[in-house]
Amino acid sequence: MFTGIVQGTAEIVAIKEAEAFRTHVVSLPESLREGLELGASVAHNGVCLTVTAMEGERVSFDLMRETLRVTNLGALREGDRVNIERAARFGDEIGGHAMSGHVMAMAVLVELDEAPNNRRLWFEVPHALGRFLFDKGYIGVDGISLTIGAVRHASADHGPRFCVDLIPETLERTILVDRVPGDWVNIEIDPQTQAIVETVERVLASRGA
Incomplete structure (x- = not known):
């Protein structure tokens, strides 16, 4: 389990390609390697990956075909940076919201509003995810636990959209500071929101509503 509180970023220093498979190597600072073991x-x-090799600060992770298809990790190149969060441990403070590390889809950044000490980002998600978007609800964006500021429902011109407001701390700690319109981010819907919506849908369907 993860909390959506990104602990820092790491640079991809090597990529090994195979058919429908990739291994990428990141350079993890000492603070993020403390206690790290193979299999962690x-x-x-926001994508849960397993440590497959460790050589000093260079830590390797394997990406399967489904991960490459559903997430933005397959488009990364050497020199790119990723948001990093170690798995939560029993007793850790949950500063964000519970996240599984299983990305559901990607969203595209369609609008960026800058203001002093603030940045508002608007994302467009696949139509299937629109029913899970609610004002002030939780959502995971590139592994970051964020609160939805507002929702724009799908129209003839665009799909479902939502915005998030970023404080300076989030901009300093994560790669969202570098995102520009046209960039794709990983999306994980809040598991509790998903469970509630799908349960209500099943109940209504069983009643013929």
Whole structure:
């Protein structure tokens, strides 16, 4: 389990390609390697990956075909940076919201509003995810636990959209500071929101509503 509180960023220093498979190597600072072992779970842009090799600060992770298809990790190149969060441990403070590290889809950044000490980002998601978007609800964006500021429902011109407001701390700690319109981010819907919506849908369907 993860909390959506990104602990820092890490640079991809090597990529090894194979058919429908990729291994990428990141340079993790000492603070993020403390206690790290083979088999440990580490979220990269919100995607739960498993440590497969360690050589000093260079830590390797394997990306399967589904991960490459559903997330933005397959588009990364050497020199790019990713948001990093170690798996939560029992007793840790949950500063964000519970996240599984299983990305559901990607969203595209369609609008960016700058203001002093603030940045508002608007994202467009696939139509299937629109029913999970609510004002002030939680959402995971590239592994970051964020609160939805507002929702724009799908129209003839665009799909469902939502915005998030970023404080300076989030901009300093994560790669969202570098995102520009046209960039794709990983999206994880809040598991509790998903469970509630799908349960209500099943109940209504069973009643013929």
